[in-house]
Amino acid sequence: MDRILHFEQDEHGVVILTMNHGDTRNALTGNRLVDAFLAAFQRIEADPSVRVAIITGAGKVFSSGGSIHEMERQLGPDYDSAALRHEYKHGIQRLPLAMHKLEVPTIAAINGPAIGAGFDLACMCDIRIASERAIFAESFVKLGIIPGDGGAWFLPRLIGMSRAAEMTFTGDAIDTQQALEWGLLSKVVAPEQLIEESCKMARRIAANPPEAVRMSKRLLREGQHSRLDTLLEMSAAFQAIAHKTADHEQAVDAFIQQRAIKKTTH
Structure with a gap:
């Protein structure tokens, strides 16, 4: 699997998109991953045989969110606030807009930690199934920044304002049990069962008109x-x-x- 985003489709019309950028633990910035997602969504929308899309990560991490090296670059003298605003609008913010417009249902198969923008990516999906190894953190404040990719819109709609505020203001991580109790997840499964269980869910959906x-x-x-x-x-x-x-x-x-x-x- 050498692509930054692996595209796999089965005979049921289920597509699995696997993030595969081990060097950054599947970070969503500082690489071509957002562009790869947008291209995959265009491919899905153009193919009426696709009925469900599963998003997961290769390795032990779902997504680490924003690249710390990219943040270091943005601290440089060549970046003022106007340039950074433009970069967000024409960079990672294209992802939540495209995800929200995608017609087919999406399932996040969360194989490991989903942090910052990586957590927000999971929240953008319609359904979330997690490995027991997963943890979740809206961790932006830990780095002195804010959810710049729409997390403040998605998260309260999933778990309510009070719990969303708790996660956003503390930046602390929660485990799968707490995420399940808060209604963030549909199911928690053993790591080796994650893709199988996600595909079962996808095929139940794909069986309908x-x-x-x-x-x-x-x-x-x-x-x-x-x-x-x-x-x-x-x-x-x-x-x-x-x-x-x-x-x-x-x-x-x-x-x-x-x-x-x-x-x-x-």
Whole structure:
């Protein structure tokens, strides 16, 4: 596995994206990883056979977040605040925007520590499954900086404002048990079972009609900030589309046939 982001797709339409930059423990800055993610998302969006994407890391770390060497470079005299603002907007901030727009569901298979921007990357996913070896830290304040990649938007929506504030203000790490209790994770598994369990979840999703799944994801996203009447209007429009799909027709026919068979056997 020599690519900085390995792309693997199976026959179920499940894509596994594996971060592979051991020198920086899968840092998201100071390398080509953000660009690689954006290219992978474009490939996924262009391929209607893709139904779910899993994001994980090679080695023992999910992602260390921002590269400390990159931070050291940014302290140099050539970088004023305006240059740094521009670099964030046209650098790592492209990742949360692209993740949020991605139509297919995403699963973070968190194989180890998810720190800073690496933790925020996990929070950008729709579902999180973690190895028992994982830890999580919104650690920016430890370095005298703030979540510059959208963590302050994602984290409170997952675990509530009070717990998000605790993680953000202290920068302290939490373990998988606490993350599970706080609703951050769907499941904690043994390290050797992480990809298998993530793929099982992905295939359960992939077994459903893909357009219904994509529209359902869009509604969940819109529901985070829309008024109820606005969301209901959007839901009515999506439902009108869904009712006229072949997948819905086949599902209704199958249900009716199954019910008829049950009646004749009782």
